[in-house]
Amino acid sequence: MRISLMATCLVDAMFPDVGRATVGLLRRLGHRVEVPAEQTCCGQMHLNTGYGPRALGVVRHHVTAFAGAEVVVAPSASCVASVRHGHAALARAAGEPGLAAEAEALGARTHELSELLVDVLGVTEVGAWYPHRVTWHPTCHSLRLLQVGDRPRRLLEAVEDLELVELPGAEQCCGFGGTFALKNPAVSSAMLDDKVRHVLDSGAAVCSAGDSSCLMQIGGGLTRRSSPVRTVHLAEILASSR
Amino acid sequence: MNAADGGATRIPVSTPGVGHLRAERPFPTSAREAVADRALRANLTAATTRIRAKRDAAVAEVPDWAELRAAGAAIKDDVLAHLDTYLVRLEEQVTARGGTVHWAADAAEADRIVVELVTATGASEVVKVKSMTTMEIGLNEALAAAGIEAVETDLAELIVQLGDDWPSHFLVPAIHRNRREIRDIFLSAMPGVDPGLSEDPAALAEAARAYLRARFLSARVAVSGANFAVAETGTLAVVESEGNGRMCLTLPETLITVMGIEKLVPRWADLEVLMQLLPRSSTAERMNPYTSFWSGSTEGQAFHLVLVDNGRTATLADPDGRAALRCIRCSACLNVCPVYERVGGHAYGSVYPGPIGAVLSPQLTGVAANPTLPFASTLCGACYEVCPVAIDIPTMLVHLRERVVASGAEPAAERAGMAALAWVMSRRRRFDVALAGLRTGRLLGRRHGRVRRLPPPLSAWTATRDLPRPPERSFLDWWDEEGRR
Structure with a gap:
């Protein structure tokens, strides 16, 4: 299948290894990966902070950048949720029904990584090997906006030599919340404290x-406490092999 | 005045709501102090964790919960769409059964009406139950100014009142207090209390019981709120756990009920749905212990119903915000909210705290009076998931954030930054230039491979957590240079 990768601005700028892992994983599964060269950002930060009308140009740009894509995958539930639920609504509110229709169609063919693997490609066993003890944090937007359910867990459970351990209070938010982390840093940090404590309590070497x-x-939060527990994206675990 | 659009409702829109709906200080400031209060956080975490688990179990028993939830939302939407018709029907029915209906455009008018009604009876003391709406309108202060003492009879509200405090939760107004604190409050403020009072819950309840019983027997006037009003028969309903409400509602010669105009339902049959949703969502009970219904005046008791707008019609006028008026005050959203769990109710500065408060309070007052509450959320969505009437609080928060931004209330630097970022993100080559700038950030964090300190506003991040050192090249650069093949 020809799959277009929406890297997301954060992965593009700060976590390129997550993008590389996604490319490697999909190629190993026999698919052709394209990376539309004009892509930038889904505008989620604007949309969620009350600057939606400001982000209309960003949305238009995103729709144009992915116009030729058949199937789009992004290693981020919140960016997919922004594309799938936010873009068309914003265009409609701005009185651009044409853009809204295009955005809606693009949203329908844009998938978060675990959705793409399980629902579109029909695989849970991706041939990965990851000999570590891992705990899984189900992010709020994957859980509640995309409702990915147990798809990531099924993928992780099929990884050879991976030991999956329970994360206490797993479904509680980590406190990031985009600009919330800057606008309400004390509350964000208090939520992070509890999340880090739970990660440490889980006994895992890796939080994914x-x-x-x-x-x-x-x-x-983990490195600030000098914890040896690492954070590793799902794509990196699934891309890892012997 | 505008007319509320959509649906069939044509109701004039009142002035913004006043009363205890807005904070004196911005939420982030109050929240920072609340987060630092270790005892408060321990009380809240213990209480919310316990009730979350109980609520989940109570809801899981109901196989058709999703359908009930959809029905609850539909009932309330119908109420909002035909509020004009149903309110008039309610008034007709209450009046036909010997009650008197009063209409209050805002908190000040509602206070004036109640004070006049109490004054006319000659009473100098009233007993109260289900006091949230009366807290909203500041009724106790208005009564005190007229020389009338109000006694809260719900145990938790009594604790709050004796502690000269404010409620911090709908259902458990004293959730921020532990037993020891409650004993200390009783010892210092409850007349006639046994000085040897222990902090055993049964002993505390018995002390409150002895104190309140005397007040019930002497009070000639009661003031209540209401959970529901049934328009077709003019029947009011109070749902409670202690039975104190029932004594309040039945013993005094005059009963004055203060109710928000959105609290009504058209038919008794609607309560079949809402009375399944409410107890399981709030106390995690299959059915609450005491549910009282009354229609108009009863033998030996005069009845007045005060219908309060106080910003509700303004809320109704906003198609993207009006669903907040579906709320049945169950408090499930407070109990699951990770922000509420860390800061408690007082930080919100309104009698309506938590996620629903963050959307309701700014709508009742207008966002200009409450510009920080819509940002008091990570948009995690836990509130929407548990809401028994399916209020999409996260989407509504975003809508209200847009209204705050449109009002120009956000700092100029933020607005400029957001505008610049939108410009950058609208063309790839602009983003590439920005990424090249980001790479100069590699000068930071050379020693640890982590960025540990940044100037404001990013210092808000690095005060408590690291940032990764920016990579040598972006993902798209990698793709161009070697990833593509």
Whole structure:
């Protein structure tokens, strides 16, 4: 299958290894990966902070950048949710029904990584090997906006030599929340404290999730406490092989 | 005045709501102090964790919960779409059964009406139950100014009142207090209390019981709120756990009920749905212990119903915000909210705290009076998931954030930054230039491979967590240079 990768601005700028892992994984599964060269950002930060009308140009740009894509995958649930739920609504509110229709169609063929693997490609066993003890943080937007359910867990459970351990209070938010982390830093940090404590309590060597933004928050808390527990994106685990 | 659009409702829109709906200080400031209060956080985490688990179990028992939830939302939407018709029907029915209906455009008018009604009876003391709406309108202060003492009879509200405090939760107004604190409050403020009072819950309840029983027997006037009003028969309903409400509602010669105009339902049959949703969502009970219904005046008791707008019609006028008026005050959203769990109710500065408060309070007052509450959320979505009437609080928060931004309330630097970022993100070559700038950030974090300190506003991040050192090249650069093949 020809699959277009929406890297997301955060992965593009800060976590290129997550993009490389996604490319490697999809190629190993026999698919052709394209990376539309004009892509930038889905505008989620604007949309969620009340600057939606400001982001109309960003949305238009995104729709144009991916116009030729048949199937799009992004290693981020919150960016997919922004594309799938936010873009068309914004275009409609701005009185651009044409753009809204295009955005809606693009949203329908844009998938978060675990959705793409399980629902579109029909695989849970991706040939990965990861000999580590891993705990899984189900990010809020994967859980509640995309409702990916147990898809990531099924993928992880099929990874050879991976030991999956429970994360206490797994479904509680890590406290990132985009600009929330800057607008309400005390509350964000208090939520992070509890998340880090739970990660440490889990006994895992690796905390994984499907969103680099949440992992940036959790990872930032772990290294600040000089913890040896690492944060690793789902794509990197699934791309890992013998 | 505008007319509320959409649906069939044509109701004039009142002035913004006033009363205890807005904070004196911005939410981030109050929240920072609340987060630092270790005892408060321990009380809140213990209480919310316990009730979350109980609520999940109570809801899991109901196989058709999703359908009930959809039905609850539909009932309330119908109420909002035909509020004009149903309110008039309610008034007709209450009046036909000997009650008197009063209409209050805002908190000040509602206070004035109640004070006049109490004054006319000659009473100098009232007993109260289900006090949230009366807290909203500041009724106790208005009564005190007229020389009338109000006694809260719900145990938790009594604790709050004796502690000269404010409620911090709908269902458990004293959730921020532990037993020891409650005993200390009783010892210092409850007349006639046994000085040897222990912190055993049964002993605390018994002390409150002895104190309140005397007040029930002497009070000639009661003031209540209401959970529901049934328009077709003019029947009011109060749902409670202690039975104190029932004594309040039945013993005094005059009963004055203060109710928000959105609290009504058209038919008794609607309660079949809402009375399944409410107890399981709030106390995690299959059915609450006491549910009282009354229609108009009863023998030996005069009845007045005060219908309060106080910003509700303004909320109704906003198609993207009006669903907040579906709320049945169950408090499930407070109990699951990760922000509420860390800061408690007082940080919100309104009698309506938590996620629903963050969307309701700014709508009742207008966003200009409450510009920080819509940002008091990570948009995690836990509130929407548990809401028994399916209020999409995260989407509504985003809508209100847009209204705050449109009002120009956000800092100029933020607005400029967001505008610049939108410009950058609208063309790849602009983003590439920005990424080249980001790479100069590699000068930071050379020692640890992590960025540990940044100037404001990013210092808000690095105060408590690291940032990764920016990579040598972006993902798209890697793709161009070697990834593509």
